[in-house]
Amino acid sequence: MLVLSGITCIKNNNVLLKDISVQWEPGRMHIVMGPNGAGKSTLLRIAAGQLLPASGTVMYGDRPVTGFSVKELAAVRAALSQQQELAFPLKVREVVLMGRYPHIQGKPTLTDKRYCREAMGLLDLEDLSERDYLSLSGGEKQRVHFARVLAQIWERPPNGCRYLLLDEPLTFLDVHYQFRFMRQLKTLLQQQDLVIVAVLHDLHIAAKFADNILLLHKGRMAAHGSREEVLTPAHIQQVYQLDSEDIAAVIPVYHQPTSVSHT
Amino acid sequence: MQNRPYNGVFPGLTILLVAAVLLSACLGAIDISIGEIAGAAGKLFYNGSNYTLHERIFLEIRLPRVLFCLLAGAALAVGGVLLQALFRNPIIEPGLIGTSSGAAFGAALYFVTGAMFHFHAGVWMLPLAACAGAMLATFMVLGLSGSKEDGKTGIVTLLLMGIAINALFLSGTGFLSYIARDPQARSITFWNLGTLSGANWDSVIITAVVVTLCCWRAMACAAKLNLLMLGEEEAQLSGVGVKRLKIEVMVINVIMIAVVTAFTGVISFVGLVVPHFLRIWKGADNRYLVAAGALAGAILLTVADIAARLLLRPAELPIGIVTSLAGVPVLIFLLKKKKYYF
Numbered sequence: 001m002l003v004l005s006g007i008t009c010i011k012n013n014n015v016l017l018k019d020i021s022v023q024w025e026p027g028r029m030h031i032v033m034g035p036n037g038a039g040k041s042t043l044l045r046i047a048a049g050q051l052l053p054a055s056g057t058v059m060y061g062d063r064p065v066t067g068f069s070v071k072e073l074a075a076v077r078a079a080l081s082q083q084q085e086l087a088f089p090l091k092v093r094e095v096v097l098m099g100r101y102p103h104i105q106g107k108p109t110l111t112d113k114r115y116c117r118e119a120m121g122l123l124d125l126e127d128l129s130e131r132d133y134l135s136l137s138g139g140e141k142q143r144v145h146f147a148r149v150l151a152q153i154w155e156r157p158p159n160g161c162r163y164l165l166l167d168e169p170l171t172f173l174d175v176h177y178q179f180r181f182m183r184q185l186k187t188l189l190q191q192q193d194l195v196i197v198a199v200l201h202d203l204h205i206a207a208k209f210a211d212n213i214l215l216l217h218k219g220r221m222a223a224h225g226s227r228e229e230v231l232t233p234a235h236i237q238q239v240y241q242l243d244s245e246d247i248a249a250v251i252p253v254y255h256q257p258t259s260v261s262h263t
Numbered sequence: 264m265q266n267r268p269y270n271g272v273f274p275g276l277t278i279l280l281v282a283a284v285l286l287s288a289c290l291g292a293i294d295i296s297i298g299e300i301a302g303a304a305g306k307l308f309y310n311g312s313n314y315t316l317h318e319r320i321f322l323e324i325r326l327p328r329v330l331f332c333l334l335a336g337a338a339l340a341v342g343g344v345l346l347q348a349l350f351r352n353p354i355i356e357p358g359l360i361g362t363s364s365g366a367a368f369g370a371a372l373y374f375v376t377g378a379m380f381h382f383h384a385g386v387w388m389l390p391l392a393a394c395a396g397a398m399l400a401t402f403m404v405l406g407l408s409g410s411k412e413d414g415k416t417g418i419v420t421l422l423l424m425g426i427a428i429n430a431l432f433l434s435g436t437g438f439l440s441y442i443a444r445d446p447q448a449r450s451i452t453f454w455n456l457g458t459l460s461g462a463n464w465d466s467v468i469i470t471a472v473v474v475t476l477c478c479w480r481a482m483a484c485a486a487k488l489n490l491l492m493l494g495e496e497e498a499q500l501s502g503v504g505v506k507r508l509k510i511e512v513m514v515i516n517v518i519m520i521a522v523v524t525a526f527t528g529v530i531s532f533v534g535l536v537v538p539h540f541l542r543i544w545k546g547a548d549n550r551y552l553v554a555a556g557a558l559a560g561a562i563l564l565t566v567a568d569i570a571a572r573l574l575l576r577p578a579e580l581p582i583g584i585v586t587s588l589a590g591v592p593v594l595i596f597l598l599k600k601k602k603y604y605f
Contacts, residue, residue, distance in 0.1 A: 048500060074502025085494040087351065088547035098490055102502035152501065 001025050002047060002163055002195050007056035009042055009219075016042045017053070017219045024212075026161050027189055030197045031206045033230075034216035035240055040199045041082065043216065044167050047197065048079045061160045074102035076157050078149035079165040084141060086133060093129040095144050096120055099152035115154040119147040122184055138172035146181070156193055164188075166198040170205065178202075182209045203250045207231055215239060269551060272544075276558040280333075283565040287329045288321070290569055292577040295321050323463075331462035331526065332568045333561040334470045336533060338523045340560025341481050343534025344552045345516045348488035349509060352418050353542070356534035357520040360425045361400035363531070364432040366524035367455060369396020371439045374447045386465040390473070393525030396432070397517045404428045405513070454528030457583020459568055466526040477519040478557055484512055485549040492547065530583045532590025533560055533567075539594065 002024040009017040017039045024030045032040050045051040047058060049065040058065040065073065078099070086095065096119060100112040120126055123143040128136065133144060146169060153162040170178045182205060188194055200206050206213060206227065213230040215223040217239045223230040233247050242250075289295050295317050303318035314322070339357070346355045357363055373392035408417070408424040433455075440451040453460075487508050490498040499505045524530075537560045541552055564582070567589060571580045 050496065050499060070499060070504045071502040074500065077500075079500045081494075081496055081500070084497070085351070086492055088492045089542070090492070090547055094548070095493075098493060098501060101486070101490055 001059075001061060001161065002197070003057075003059040004043075004047060005057050005059075007043070007046055007053045007058070009039070009046060009051070010054045015219055017046070020056070020216075020221055022214055022221075022224060024195050024197050026195045027192050028196075028211035029186065029189060029209050030195075030212045030214070031210040032197060032199045032214045032216065033201070033203075033206055034222070037218075038216040038239075039219040040216055041167055044079070044165050044197065044199055048077060048165050049073055050079075060163065071102050074152065076153060076160060077163040077165070078152040080145055080149045080167060080169055082167045082171070084145050086141075088134075090133050091129070092125060092131050092133055092136070092144050093120070095133050096125070096129075096147045096151050099148035099150070102152065103155075116147070116151045119151040119154060122150065123147045123181075139174060139177060142169070142172045143177070150188075153194075156191070161193045161195050163195045164197070166196070168199050168201065170200065170202065178205060185209070203231065203236070269545060272551070272555055273558070276555060276562065280558055280562050280565070283562050283569070284329055284333065287332065287565045287569050288325055291325060291572045292579070293317065293320060295325060327464050327467045328459055328462040328568070329565070331467050331470060332459055332565050334467070334474045335459070335523045335527055335530065336560040336562070336564025337478065337557035338470075338474045338519045338560070339530060339533040339564065340537035340556040341478055341553055342516050342520045343560075344538045344549065344556045345481055345484070345488070345512050346534070347538055348485075348491060348549050348552075349512050349516075350418060350421065351492060351494070353539060354535070355418075355421075356531070357516060358529065358531045358534065359422060359429075361404040361428040361432065362397045362517055362520045363524050363529045364429045364436070365400020365403075366393040366397035366521040367529055368400070368432040368435045368439075369393045369521070370454070370525045371436045371451045372396065374450060375439045375443045386469060390469055390522045390525040394518055394521040397521035397524065400428050400432050401513065401517050453581060455583075456581035457528040457530040457586070458581045459527055459571070460579065461526060470522055470526065473522045474519055477515045478553070480511070480515050481553050482550065484508060484515070485553045488512070488549040528581075528583060530564070530586055532586045532594065533563055536590045536593050537563055 003022075005021045007017055007020040008015070020039075020043060032043060034040050042051065046053050049058065049068065052066075060068070060073075060077070093116060096116045097108060097112065099119075100108055100116065104112060117126070117129075120129060123146055125140075125143060125147055128140065128144075133141065136144065149164065149166075153164065156162065170181065173181060185196055185198070186209065189196060200210075210227045212225065213223070213227055214221065215230050215235060222239050223232075223235050231250075236242060236247055236250065237244075285297070288300060289297065299315070299317045300321055303314065303321045306312070306314060306318065307322065342357045342362075343355075346357060346360070347353050349355075369392040370389055373389055377388075404421065404424050407428075408420040436451065436455065440448045443451060487498070487503045490501050490503045491505070491508065493501065495505050498508075537556055538552055541555050541559060545551060545555075564586070567582055567585045570589075571582045571585045574580055574585075
């Protein structure tokens with residue numbers, strides 16, 4: 001379980017996050033939403049231990065995030081950032097194997113390689129494994145990095161949970177892979193020790209897959225709860241400043257129970 | 264990263280290196296035959312005396328120069344590999360971020376003030392002065408180009424700041440050679456162009472100790488540097504302590520380059536060309552680049568040194584001129600031949 005309590009983050013006298021408290025349990029799909037600049041990525045970076053909040057604590061199970069070494073934390077927590085800047089000619093499988101770094105002493109073992117192959121299989125990357133990463137399309141690159149972070153936390157730790165933090169993982173994917181990807185996350189969630197938190201923009205996808213949504217607005221919690229509780233016209237109007245006509249365009253998605261109940 | 268077809272890379276480079284070293288040992292202002300080399304070695308090991316003139320030239324001048332050349336080439340190439348990995352940009356080399364010009368300034372300062380005040384405090388003073396200058400210049404470049412916003416270093420700012428600081432330290436060295444008396448001024452000028460002619464057993468031993476230690480640390484950092492290719496944020500998320508890694512790599516690099524520069528002056532392009540060539544050849548794994556870079560850098564500088572000694576025989580060219588003359592076209596060719604990644 002990943003627990004953030006009383007998180008406040010201030011940068012250059014701007015309050016980026018104010019008093020955010022949230023619990024992310026394993027086995028459920030947690031989505032963070034909000035307009036641009038709401039503090040979603042900042043929250044995820046704080047959760048990942050990349051950024052220290054001005055106040056508040058981040059607990060991985062019963063351990064504060066500050067109690068982990070960089071490598072220890074990486075062995076149980078993987079995170080996919082918004083932008084990838086890899087600009088060197090590596091093969092796809094080499095990029096994926098990088099994810100195994102926190103588990104590797106010296107040379108990668110056969111197990112490490114097997115985990116990488118399995119992660120690549122999950123994302124249809126087997127055929128690309130010998131390809132030069134730089135020759136891939138944006139969506140293919142995103143799948144490679146997704147396989148990399150999955151490989152990072154592929155095996156269950158002896159105790160405690162694994163954590164997967166995803167910052168806008170769907171940006172470069174086509175609709176097929178967006179749904180495919182979300183379905184696979186759902187499947188992974190059946191392993192009961194996995195905590196998944198994803199920042200998403202797409203209301204339709206969130207409405208379809210989320211078990212729990214945190215809606216941020218100007219660094220504060222605008223709403224938190226099930227999709228039915230959070231994705232209401234009132235909240236969306238308030239947070240995204242949509243007029244009634246535009247809101248109508250998103251309403252059908254989350255008010256069709258048939259499309260949300262069987263995921 | 265494994266299973267790359269690296270077979271043949273290291274034996275091939277080693278054979279080339281041995282060939283280059285033998286050639287380099289034989290050729291020069293005075294040619295020395297293999298027989299004479301063997302004779303000198305024999306007398307050295309079996310406590311012989313009465314060396315012939317050629318044997319003495321080999322032992323006292325040629326051999327330290329050849330060995331020093333290997334070490335300097337390895338250091339320059341590994342320095343280039345480290346910096347390119349650290350900044351994730353294949354156009355960085357130690358000369359561009361102030362390391363070389365700072366080292367040159369520190370060494371020039373030692374030459375001039377040492378001569379003025381008549382102190383000569385042991386063989387370690389020159390490399391130490393160069394290290395201090397290199398540290399000062401490099402950390403000035405890094406410190407001044409880090410943005411206040413997020414502490415990240417933009418590559419363009421870094422290069423521009425490198426140009427500014429290089430100009431500052433070069434003019435400092437220029438000033439020193441202006442106020443220096445004739446013999447020192449001459450050694451400063453020669454030395455801004457890069458030369459191996461001053462190599463002796465002292466410089467070989469110091470450089471051997473420093474370069475070996477630094478290359479060993481560089482190998483230990485290489486796997487982490489691979490993850491840094493993903494970006495600093497990603498490397499940290501994947502379990503690499505990025506801050507410590509950056510400091511360690513910078514320190515290794517500055518010490519290694521400064522010590523070499525202290526004895527040879529500024530030799531450019533080796534740190535740029537060697538990693539480029541190796542990356543086009545077999546890919547970007549830094550463990551391969553560090554190890555193969557050390558060998559290939561040694562080969563390249565040895566070949567350049569042979570050229571420097573033969574082109575104007577019996578006089579010799581400063582090696583920095585040779586590496587620049589040869590390095591520029593090679594680099595342009597490599598860049599044009601393959602669509603490269605910037």
